[in-house]
Amino acid sequence: AQKVTQAQTEISVVEKEDVTLDCVYETRDTTYYLFWYKQPPSGELVFLIRRNSFDEQNEISGRYSWNFQKSTSSFNFTITASQVVDSAVYFCALSEAPWRNTPLVFGKGTRLSVIA
């Protein structure tokens, strides 16, 4: 069975600090996708990244970076020089074998508060 664990329920940082959000996943499939979404108070899900299981390269997009480690089944997300606008709930998600029309399974989310 697939499972996504985000052990950090809430994190508070001071503006300009770096912060890493942890994500550990479980799956029996060798082919899967991993995702990160941002959910601001308005509720909509903002897509941040999708990574397939065959691509372990780390990715950087501006102040965001992702570290995918298959050996530890982790897909951690780092925000560098955090800003108040980064305050939101962040969800890690997993989708197994996409061609089977499987849904995303979400972690419980990490609420990030960036304090000015």
Next chain:
Amino acid sequence: GAVVSQHPSWVICKSGTSVKIECRSLDFQATTMFWYRQFPKQSLMLMATSNEGSKATYEQGVEKDKFLINHASLTLSTLTVTSAHPEDSSFYICSARAAPTNTIYFGEGSWLTVV
């Protein structure tokens, strides 16, 4: 880019009434749509999977007679909450899987308040 539109964004209804939420893919065909529910400060929980032209598959614990899902076309799925109760108040969000890329897109979500 691809857009999934969900309507209404906010709805308040009286206890015992029914409310319909629409999820529409605007510029692609969605062979599969998913409905999630999110209670305050909780994660998104899958309610059901709907495939165009067939019956929805409901997750364990979700009452199919209470949450009616219809996916009558490749661009529209609807979720009807029947005989709504205050405990049904939640954030409902749909997602659509685009063929043939299988990319998943999310709607903006609908806030339901039952009074």
